[in-house]
Amino acid sequence: MSNQLTPYQAPLGNLPNQTGNARHWYLPASDRTVHWGYFSKQLQPVVEVSSGDYVTLECLTHQAGDDPARMISGDRGIESVYHWTRDQKNVKRRGAGPMNAANGAGGGQGVHILTGPVRVQGALPGDVLEVRILDMYPRPCANPEYAGRTFGTNLAANWGYHYHDLIEDPKPREVVTIYELDGGDFARPLYNYRWGPITDPDGIEHRIYDYPGLVVDPEKYRPKRGVLRNVRVPIRPHFGTLGVAPKEADIVSSIPPNYTGGNVDDWRIGKGATLYYPVSVEGALLSAGDTHAAQGDSELCGTAIESSWTGLFQLILHKQRDIAAGSHLSQVHWPLLETHDQWVVHGFSYPRYLTDLGANAQQEIFQKSSVDLAMRDAYRKIRDFLMQVHALSEDEAISLISVAVDFGITQIVDGNWGVHASLAKKIFIDGGG
Amino acid sequence: MSNQLTPYQAPLGNLPNQTGNARHWYLPASDRTVHWGYFSKQLQPVVEVSSGDYVTLECLTHQAGDDPARMISGDRGIESVYHWTRDQKNVKRRGAGPMNAANGAGGGQGVHILTGPVRVQGALPGDVLEVRILDMYPRPCANPEYAGRTFGTNLAANWGYHYHDLIEDPKPREVVTIYELDGGDFARPLYNYRWGPITDPDGIEHRIYDYPGLVVDPEKYRPKRGVLRNVRVPIRPHFGTLGVAPKEADIVSSIPPNYTGGNVDDWRIGKGATLYYPVSVEGALLSAGDTHAAQGDSELCGTAIESSWTGLFQLILHKQRDIAAGSHLSQVHWPLLETHDQWVVHGFSYPRYLTDLGANAQQEIFQKSSVDLAMRDAYRKIRDFLMQVHALSEDEAISLISVAVDFGITQIVDGNWGVHASLAKKIFIDGGG
Numbered sequence: 001m002s003n004q005l006t007p008y009q010a011p012l013g014n015l016p017n018q019t020g021n022a023r024h025w026y027l028p029a030s031d032r033t034v035h036w037g038y039f040s041k042q043l044q045p046v047v048e049v050s051s052g053d054y055v056t057l058e059c060l061t062h063q064a065g066d067d068p069a070r071m072i073s074g075d076r077g078i079e080s081v082y083h084w085t086r087d088q089k090n091v092k093r094r095g096a097g098p099m100n101a102a103n104g105a106g107g108g109q110g111v112h113i114l115t116g117p118v119r120v121q122g123a124l125p126g127d128v129l130e131v132r133i134l135d136m137y138p139r140p141c142a143n144p145e146y147a148g149r150t151f152g153t154n155l156a157a158n159w160g161y162h163y164h165d166l167i168e169d170p171k172p173r174e175v176v177t178i179y180e181l182d183g184g185d186f187a188r189p190l191y192n193y194r195w196g197p198i199t200d201p202d203g204i205e206h207r208i209y210d211y212p213g214l215v216v217d218p219e220k221y222r223p224k225r226g227v228l229r230n231v232r233v234p235i236r237p238h239f240g241t242l243g244v245a246p247k248e249a250d251i252v253s254s255i256p257p258n259y260t261g262g263n264v265d266d267w268r269i270g271k272g273a274t275l276y277y278p279v280s281v282e283g284a285l286l287s288a289g290d291t292h293a294a295q296g297d298s299e300l301c302g303t304a305i306e307s308s309w310t311g312l313f314q315l316i317l318h319k320q321r322d323i324a325a326g327s328h329l330s331q332v333h334w335p336l337l338e339t340h341d342q343w344v345v346h347g348f349s350y351p352r353y354l355t356d357l358g359a360n361a362q363q364e365i366f367q368k369s370s371v372d373l374a375m376r377d378a379y380r381k382i383r384d385f386l387m388q389v390h391a392l393s394e395d396e397a398i399s400l401i402s403v404a405v406d407f408g409i410t411q412i413v414d415g416n417w418g419v420h421a422s423l424a425k426k427i428f429i430d431g432g433g
Numbered sequence: 434m435s436n437q438l439t440p441y442q443a444p445l446g447n448l449p450n451q452t453g454n455a456r457h458w459y460l461p462a463s464d465r466t467v468h469w470g471y472f473s474k475q476l477q478p479v480v481e482v483s484s485g486d487y488v489t490l491e492c493l494t495h496q497a498g499d500d501p502a503r504m505i506s507g508d509r510g511i512e513s514v515y516h517w518t519r520d521q522k523n524v525k526r527r528g529a530g531p532m533n534a535a536n537g538a539g540g541g542q543g544v545h546i547l548t549g550p551v552r553v554q555g556a557l558p559g560d561v562l563e564v565r566i567l568d569m570y571p572r573p574c575a576n577p578e579y580a581g582r583t584f585g586t587n588l589a590a591n592w593g594y595h596y597h598d599l600i601e602d603p604k605p606r607e608v609v610t611i612y613e614l615d616g617g618d619f620a621r622p623l624y625n626y627r628w629g630p631i632t633d634p635d636g637i638e639h640r641i642y643d644y645p646g647l648v649v650d651p652e653k654y655r656p657k658r659g660v661l662r663n664v665r666v667p668i669r670p671h672f673g674t675l676g677v678a679p680k681e682a683d684i685v686s687s688i689p690p691n692y693t694g695g696n697v698d699d700w701r702i703g704k705g706a707t708l709y710y711p712v713s714v715e716g717a718l719l720s721a722g723d724t725h726a727a728q729g730d731s732e733l734c735g736t737a738i739e740s741s742w743t744g745l746f747q748l749i750l751h752k753q754r755d756i757a758a759g760s761h762l763s764q765v766h767w768p769l770l771e772t773h774d775q776w777v778v779h780g781f782s783y784p785r786y787l788t789d790l791g792a793n794a795q796q797e798i799f800q801k802s803s804v805d806l807a808m809r810d811a812y813r814k815i816r817d818f819l820m821q822v823h824a825l826s827e828d829e830a831i832s833l834i835s836v837a838v839d840f841g842i843t844q845i846v847d848g849n850w851g852v853h854a855s856l857a858k859k860i861f862i863d864g865g866g
Binding site: 154156160161162165166167168173175177179187189192194227228230231232233234294295296297298299300301302303304305370371372375376379380383387390392393394395396398399400401402403404405406407408409412419424426427428429430432 | 587589593594595598599600601606608610612620622625627660661663664665666667727728729730731732733734735736737738803804805808809812813816820823825826827828829831832833834835836837838839840841842845852857859860861862863865
C-alpha cells in the first residue's frame with residue numbers, strides 16, 4: 001500500500017529486465033486513479049507503459065461500505081474513493097448510466113471500482129495484449145482497531161441466481177456476510193446481516209443494493225455473529241474484473257463480461273496466470289479491479305468474497321503482424337487464460353454482446369443470457385482453439401473435447417453468463433505450451 | 434476376468450468382514466448376467482446379497498463392436514453377450530422400446546450393457562443403498578494378437594452435442610476413435626474412422642448408430658492412423674451407469690439419468706467413491722455398466738472412452754427407520770456422491786423425469802432438457818443439503834455456495850442433462866464427513 005495517491009515509477013527491484021529498459025509503474029488506488037462501474041475508450045489513461053513494463057495496480061472492492069470500519073476507515077486511498085457527503089462526492093459517476101439517474105449518477109449500471117486505465121504504447125486494434133499476473137497480495141486494514149488484518153464481504157444480491165428462489169422468509173432479501181482472511185489458506189466467516197434500506201448522502205433511499213459505494217453501519221441491521229461456525233473457505237485470490245476497453249460504445253457497464261475481458265469472474269485469474277486479450281482500441285486501456293478472496297464456479301449469489309487486493313502485472317504487447325498463424329495468439333478473439341497447467345477458454349451467452357444484441361445491448365443482455373448459450377459458445381471456442389492451435393481435424397478435436405475437456409459454469413450473475421472449458425496442458429505430449 | 438459365465442461366491446480374501454458373515458459374490462459378464470439398455474423392476478436378480486456383502490461386477494462396454502478384434506474376440510463373456518447371427522441373437526432386447534421396433538428389438542431406446550441386477554435383501558422403498566466402489570480394473574484383451582492390452586472407443590455420435598454444429602464436411606457424420614490404455618495414467622489414440630452404414634445380421638440397415646451392439650469391420654471404413662499424435666488422455670476410470678431400478682415404469686431406458694442414478698456419467702464415480710441411492714423398489718436391484726476409461730465434464734460428443742472394466746463394490750443398506758434426521762443419508766432423494774475429499778450433488782434437467790414429464794416422459798426428456806434447468810436443480814439440491822446436513826440457515830448456505838461451491842456440466846448428451854455441484858470437505862472444520 002502506497003502513501004501516495006498518484007502513479008509513480010517504482011524500482012524494478014529484482015524483476016527481470018528482458019527488454020533492457022523495462023520500467024515498473026505503481027498505481028495507488030485513489031479517486032485520481034480509478035473509474036467506477038464502467039470501461040470507456042474515452043478515459044484518460046492514468047499511466048502509459050511500454051511492452052515489457054511492469055505495473056502494480058492497487059485494487060479496491062466496491063463493497064467496502066458493507067463494513068466500513070474493517071474495509072474503509074483509516075485508509076487514505078479507499079477513503080478518497082468512497083468519500084461522499086452531501087457536499088462532496090469524490091467519484092461521482094458510478095456506472096455507465098445517465099448522470100441524472102434516479103438512483104445516483106451513472107445509475108449503478110456497472111459497479112466495480114477499476115484501477116486504470118493503463119495505456120500501452122503502440123497498441124492497436126488487432127494486436128493482442130498479454131497480461132501476466134506475477135503477484136497478488138491483500139490490502140491490510142488501516143483502521144488501528146483491526147490493523148494489518150484483511151476482510152472481505154459477500155453479498156447475496158438482488159442480481160443473484162437465488163434471489164427469487166428462496167425458502168426462508170422474508171422473500172426476497174439481500175444478505176451481507178463478512179469474512180476475515182486467516183493469513184493462510186482460508187477465510188473465516190465473522191457475521192452476517194440483512195442489508196438495507198439505506199438513505200445515501202444525497203437523500204436517495206435505496207431499498208435494494210442498486211448503487212455501488214453505499215456505506216452502512218452494520219450494527220443498525222442487527223448482525224448475527226457466529227454464522228457458518230464450522231466453515232472455513234479456501235481462498236482463491238483473483239481479479240474478478242480485468243480487461244481492456246471495447247470500441248463498440250463510448251461507455252460500457254463493467255458488469256457483463258465481453259470479448260475484451262472485463263468481469264469474467266473466473267477464480268483462475270489469479271497469481272501465476274496469464275491473460276490474453278484482443279486489443280480493441282488504440283492504447284488497449286487496461287483496467288483491473290473487483291478483487292476476490294474466494295469464489296466458486298457460478299458465483300451463485302451475485303458476489304464472491306469481495307476484498308481489496310493489489311496485483312503486480314507484466315504487460316506484453318503482441319503486434320498483429322508478428323502473430324503467427326496457428327499460434328495461440330492467433331486465436332485471441334476473446335479472453336484466453338493460461339495457468340501453470342491449463343488453458344482455459346471463456347464462453348459467454350453472447351460472445352460480442354454489444355454488437356450481437358444491437359442498440360439496447362447493455363439492457364437486453366440482462367434478460368437474454370443462459371447457461372445453454374454460454375455452453376454453445378464455449379464448445380465452439382475450444383473446438384476452434386484445438387483445430388487452429390493444435391492443428392487437429394474437427395473429428396480429432398471433438399473426440400478430445402469429449403474425453404478430456406471439462407466444462408464448468410463460470411458465473412450466472414453478470415448479465416452475460418459464462419461457461420469455461422478447461423484443457424490440461426499435460427494432455428499434449430510436447431507440453432501444449 | 435472369470436472363466437465362468439454365471440455368478441458364484443468368491444473368497445473374501447483380505448476384505449474386511451465387519452458383519453462377521455460378509456460374503457463376496459462374483460458376477461462374470463455374460464449373456465446370463467446382463468441386461469441391455471434398460472432398468473426394470475421386473476428383472477430377475479442375478480444374485481441376492483445382504484447388507485455388508487461384496488460384489489465384483491464385470492462390466493462390458495456396449496460399443497465393443499467398434500473394434501471387435503480389440504474388444505470382443507477371444508473373450509467368452511463378451512462373445513456370449515454380443516453373439517448375433519441370422520440364427521441366434523443371445524441378448525435380444527436392447528433398449529426399453531418395443532420388441533418389434535424397426536431398428537431392432539428394444540429399439541435401442543437405451544444402450545448400456547448392465548451387469549445385474551443385484552438384489553439387496555430387505556431393501557424397501559425409502560431405504561438408502563450405499564455403494565462403495567473399492568476397486569476398478571480394466572478388462573484385458575483376450576485376443577492373442579493383443580493379449581493383455583486394453584482398448585476403448587469414443588464415438589462422436591448422432592446424439593452428441595456437436596452433431597448439428599460442425600464445420601468440416603460431410604455433415605453430419607459419426608466418427609469412432611479407438612484408444613489404448615498405456616498401463617499407466619493415460620490412454621493413447623490409435624486411429625479413427627467415419628462410422629457406417631452397416632447392415633446387421635437380421636438384415637436391417639443402420640445408416641446412423643441407432644442400435645447398440647452393432648459389430649463392424651473398421652477396415653471397411655478406411656481408418657486414419659496417427660490421429661491425435663501429440664495427445665495422451667489422462668484416464669479417469671469410472672462407471673458411467675450405476676444405479677437402482679425405478680418404480681415408476683416397468684421398463685426404463687438406461688440413457689437418461691434419474692433420481693435412482695443410472696447413467697449419471699460423472700467421472701468422479703470411480704475407485705474410492707461412495708454412492709448413495711434412494712431405494713425405489715423392493716430389493717433395490719442395483720446394476721452397473723457403461724464403464725469409461727476417461728471422460729470430460731460434458732461428455733460432449735455423446736460418449737467417453739468406452740471400455741470394459743470390472744468393479745469391486747461393497748453394498749450397505751440403510752433402513753429408513755435408522756436414518757437420523759439431519760444426517761447426509763436423510764437427503765438421499767437423488768444420487769449423492771462422496772469422494773475422498775468432496776461431496777458431489779447431482780442436478781438434472783428433470784430430477785424425477787418419469788413423473789415430472791408424465792406418460793411420454795421417456796420420449797419427451799430428449800426434447801426438453803437444458804443446462805439451465807439442471808443448474809436450477811443443482812442449486813436447490815446443494816442448498817437443501819447444506820441446510821439439512823450442516824444445519825445452516827438459508828443465508829449461510831447461499832453465501833457458502835457462492836464463495837466455495839463449484840458447478841460443473843456433467844453431461845449434455847443423455848437426454849436428462851446434468852449439472853453437478855462439488856463441495857470440498859475441507860471447508861468444514863470438523864471434516865464434513
